[in-house]
Amino acid sequence: MNGADDLIETLLANEVDACFANPGTSEMQFVAALDGQPKMRPVLCLFEGVATGAADGFGRMADRPACTLLHLGPGYGNGLANLHNARRAYTPLVNVVGDHATYHRQYDAPLNSDIPTIVGPNSLWVKSADSADDVAPLAAEAVAASFGPPGGPVSLILPADSAWTETNVGAVKAQKPSRPAPSSDAVEAAARAVRGAKKPVVLIGGQACRAEGMVQAARLAAHGVRVLADTFVARQPRGAGHFQPGRMQYFGEAALADLAGTDLMLLAGTTQPVAFFAYPDRPSLLVPEGCDLMTLAARSEDAIEGLRALADALGAPKDGPVQPLKRPEAPPTGPMTPQAAGASIARHLPEGAIICDDSVTSGGGVASQTNTAAPHEVLALTGGAIGQAIPLSIGAAVACPDRKVLSLNGDGAAMYTVQGLWTIARENLDVTVVVFANHAYRILNIELGRTGAGEAGPSAAKLLDLGDPRIDWVAMAKSMGLPAVRCETAESFETAFAGAMRQKGPMFIEAAIG
Numbered sequence: 368m369n370g371a372d373d374l375i376e377t378l379l380a381n382e383v384d385a386c387f388a389n390p391g392t393s394e395m396q397f398v399a400a401l402d403g404q405p406k407m408r409p410v411l412c413l414f415e416g417v418a419t420g421a422a423d424g425f426g427r428m429a430d431r432p433a434c435t436l437l438h439l440g441p442g443y444g445n446g447l448a449n450l451h452n453a454r455r456a457y458t459p460l461v462n463v464v465g466d467h468a469t470y471h472r473q474y475d476a477p478l479n480s481d482i483p484t485i486v487g488p489n490s491l492w493v494k495s496a497d498s499a500d501d502v503a504p505l506a507a508e509a510v511a512a513s514f515g516p517p518g519g520p521v522s523l524i525l526p527a528d529s530a531w532t533e534t535n536v537g538a539v540k541a542q543k544p545s546r547p548a549p550s551s552d553a554v555e556a557a558a559r560a561v562r563g564a565k566k567p568v569v570l571i572g573g574q575a576c577r578a579e580g581m582v583q584a585a586r587l588a589a590h591g592v593r594v595l596a597d598t599f600v601a602r603q604p605r606g607a608g609h610f611q612p613g614r615m616q617y618f619g620e621a622a623l624a625d626l627a628g629t630d631l632m633l634l635a636g637t638t639q640p641v642a643f644f645a646y647p648d649r650p651s652l653l654v655p656e657g658c659d660l661m662t663l664a665a666r667s668e669d670a671i672e673g674l675r676a677l678a679d680a681l682g683a684p685k686d687g688p689v690q691p692l693k694r695p696e697a698p699p700t701g702p703m704t705p706q707a708a709g710a711s712i713a714r715h716l717p718e719g720a721i722i723c724d725d726s727v728t729s730g731g732g733v734a735s736q737t738n739t740a741a742p743h744e745v746l747a748l749t750g751g752a753i754g755q756a757i758p759l760s761i762g763a764a765v766a767c768p769d770r771k772v773l774s775l776n777g778d779g780a781a782m783y784t785v786q787g788l789w790t791i792a793r794e795n796l797d798v799t800v801v802v803f804a805n806h807a808y809r810i811l812n813i814e815l816g817r818t819g820a821g822e823a824g825p826s827a828a829k830l831l832d833l834g835d836p837r838i839d840w841v842a843m844a845k846s847m848g849l850p851a852v853r854c855e856t857a858e859s860f861e862t863a864f865a866g867a868m869r870q871k872g873p874m875f876i877e878a879a880i881g
């Protein structure tokens with residue numbers, strides 16, 4: 368046994384059994400050790416942003432961490448944006464960052480970098496296992512730390528000599544932390560405040576938006592309390608049989624207009640709402656003036672228990688409202704639009720599907736119609752760093768092999784981590800990838816006006832247009848091993864999407880909307 372064997376044994380002993388990897392020389396011991404541990408599923412990702420986003424998708428669906436295997440500081444750096452999204456999703460995730468042998472660090476070889484500083488701001492926990500005997504205990508610490516609460520990425524640095532040196536420590540079990548329920552004082556205070564308010568709102572996020580939390584939130588809605596969910600939620604059920612809360616509006620002025628007159632905002636599993644960006648002369652904080660802000664359950668607490676206790680304290684009914692099953696009866700016709708795609712998706716999405724959403728300006732057309740589709744779950748872009756939905760779908764499909772996964776992407780967003788298509792094909796994952804090809808960063812054309820930056824002239828337009836040269840999405844997907852079709856009409860999308868939902872395995876659809 369060497370440190371690398373101990374690491375994988377410890378990960379497996381703590382149910383970390385998927386490894387999204389892009390290895391290098393310093394990780395060769397870990398790679399070799401995988402052969403002795405067939406329970407660990409190695410998944411090669413051809414860019415670290417794919418590996419980290421996949422580990423996020425896995426953690427969101429499995430409620431336990433996957434690990435990544437990353438090559439020193441630069442490998443980690445390539446994976447940073449999706450680790451940022453994972454941190455904002457509070458997803459348990461263990462990065463194994465390979466490093467030079469401890470005695471080699473002093474020579475400042477080309478791949479040498481200050482790994483603790485690079486990984487620090489985005490890791491709940493960072494330690495370097497500087498001897499083989501340290502590896503297993505630190506790996507167990509890392510797994511425990513990844514659960515928070517509320518959870519997030521952690522980074523275990525693994526020097527090459529710690530991996531290759533012999534050790535007899537063996538697997539170490541992690542102590543998984545629990546989420547404390549909010550105090551009864553907090554629940555009573557919240558109940559009093561709701562009774563005294565004219566127009567109370569409960570804002571739910573994070574763990575409160577999981578299926579069990581939504582059941583409790585629906586009871587509050589049945590009692591007459593307005594329930595809103597955060598704009599971007601890590602994992603939220605949607606469709607028939609589920610409660611459909613309102614959504615905090617994305618644009619600040621729309622959010623404040625929506626909240627006008629609200630005199631109490633209770634937070635469960637989230638923090639005070641703020642605008643995604645600042646704009647000249649527009650507010651940052653999305654709490655109306657004169658509205659009391661109160662926390663029922665912090666992110667680190669058990670918000671589901673908090674909602675249950677509040678509903679009980681208020682004498683709310685046992686059951687709240689849920690969505691009916693209502694799918695568009697007629698297949699959509701005419702030009703290819705996000706709305707047409709949304710109609711086909713609502714018609715054919717199978718029960719239990721998982722939607723990974725990074726579809727930017729095309730997303731609204733899908734969301735509005737899938738509210739009453741077959742029950743499914745949505746994983747949203749929690750950290751605003753686009754390029755997430757292809758990687759996320761990989762991890763979700765590895766975690767849930769019996770569920771259909773649908774990855775919805777803007778064409779700009781898809782290009783960030785397009786290498787993930789190869790992994791979907793190589794692992795034969797049951798993922799349908801849709802790319803909304805408008806050949807533009809369309810949202811930024813909207814933002815140009817909103818920020819007061821003005822109209823796009825020829826130089827500005829060059830930074831917002833993707834049409835020259837036009838990306839051939841079908842050729843791109845086929846080159847990485849996926850069957851692929853281009854849909855220029857609603858009719859052709861309907862046929863392609865229905866077919867994709869009927870079969871099992873990888874499929875790529877270009878929705879040609881521009």
Ligand SMILES: Cc1ncc(C[n+]2csc(CCOP(=O)(O)OP(=O)(O)O)c2C)c(N)n1
Pocket residue numbers: 448726727728729751752753776777778779780781805807808809810811
């Ligand atoms: C990592 C990262 N880089 C840049 C941005 C800025 N950004 C936000 S949306 C966007 C373009 C999205 O374009 P696309 O995916 O084609 O969607 P569309 O707006 O066309 O619907 C960019 C570049 C970002 N959010 N994250």
Ligand SMILES: [Mg+2]
Pocket residue numbers: 777778779803804805806807808809
């Ligand atoms: Mg686009």
